[in-house]
Amino acid sequence: MYAVIEGIDTAGKSTQLELLKKKFPKATFTKEPGGTTLGIKLRTMALSGEAKSKIAEMFLFLADRAEHIEEVIKNSENKMIISDRSMISGIAYASQLDIDKLINLNLIATNNTLPSHVILLKLSPEELKFRLSQKENDSIELRGIDYLINIQNRMEETIKKLNINYIFIDASLKIEEIEQKIEDFINAK
Numbered sequence: 201m202y203a204v205i206e207g208i209d210t211a212g213k214s215t216q217l218e219l220l221k222k223k224f225p226k227a228t229f230t231k232e233p234g235g236t237t238l239g240i241k242l243r244t245m246a247l248s249g250e251a252k253s254k255i256a257e258m259f260l261f262l263a264d265r266a267e268h269i270e271e272v273i274k275n276s277e278n279k280m281i282i283s284d285r286s287m288i289s290g291i292a293y294a295s296q297l298d299i300d301k302l303i304n305l306n307l308i309a310t311n312n313t314l315p316s317h318v319i320l321l322k323l324s325p326e327e328l329k330f331r332l333s334q335k336e337n338d339s340i341e342l343r344g345i346d347y348l349i350n351i352q353n354r355m356e357e358t359i360k361k362l363n364i365n366y367i368f369i370d371a372s373l374k375i376e377e378i379e380q381k382i383e384d385f386i387n388a389k
């Protein structure tokens with residue numbers, strides 16, 4: 201199983217991953233960007249905001265993804281893998297490019313590997329605004345509410361296009377309610 205937790209910044213991914221780690225202690229927990237030694241360097245570069253070109257930034261994430269698939273996902277193929285983000289973020293955040301083109305590029309990076317289970321935590325604009333106001337924001341989060349809601353819409357569109365097994369969960373539900381929905385989804389198939 202290759203399950204991924206997706207959602208825009210502050211959707212609650214880290215919160216749920218901490219709970220999943222307790223529930224599934226034998227699973228492999230990983231993340232993008234920064235799930236490998238090379239990926240840690242690429243993550244710093246990608247998140248610094250140094251890239252003037254959005255395309256250059258996207259290729260940093262794609263390089264991270266290719267290394268992650270090869271080093272982590274392929275090496276744990278028969279185990280339960282749970283990842284914080286995936287190619288769905290890669291496609292959604294590269295918002296200046298067309299989704300179909302990005303699917304092709306990402307399938308090159310992943311050698312055609314797709315997640316088997318996608319969990320998307322969805323925020324309303326109001327809840328997003330509140331959560332961003334509560335924390336210090338990195339260069340991507342500083343792009344604002346409309347930017348992030350557009351990314352969230354692109355995540356939904358990408359997941360539907362990829363025709364994979366997914367669940368969309370209202371991210372403003374209680375933490376325990378979300379936890380239960382994720383557990384039921386993972387245990388169902």
Ligand SMILES: Nc1ncnc2c1ncn2[C@@H]1O[C@H](COP(=O)(O)OP(=O)(O)O)[C@@H](O)[C@H]1O
Binds near residue numbers: 210211373374
């Ligand atoms: N279901 C929830 N209801 C209310 N607040 C939440 C919920 N889940 C997470 N939070 C809070 O929202 C903020 C962002 O959560 P976090 O798990 O760090 O998101 P992400 O990893 O997706 O950026 C944190 O302050 C966290 O405590």
Ligand SMILES: Cc1cn([C@H]2C[C@H](O)[C@@H](COP(=O)(O)OP(=O)(O)O)O2)c(=O)[nH]c1=O
Binds near residue numbers: 209232247290340
């Ligand atoms: C995987 C990926 C993430 N991102 C963005 C989303 C996030 O804003 C940022 C880092 O993700 P993340 O590690 O979830 O950030 P945080 O430290 O806030 O938990 O990178 C892309 O722009 N493209 C990508 O391909």
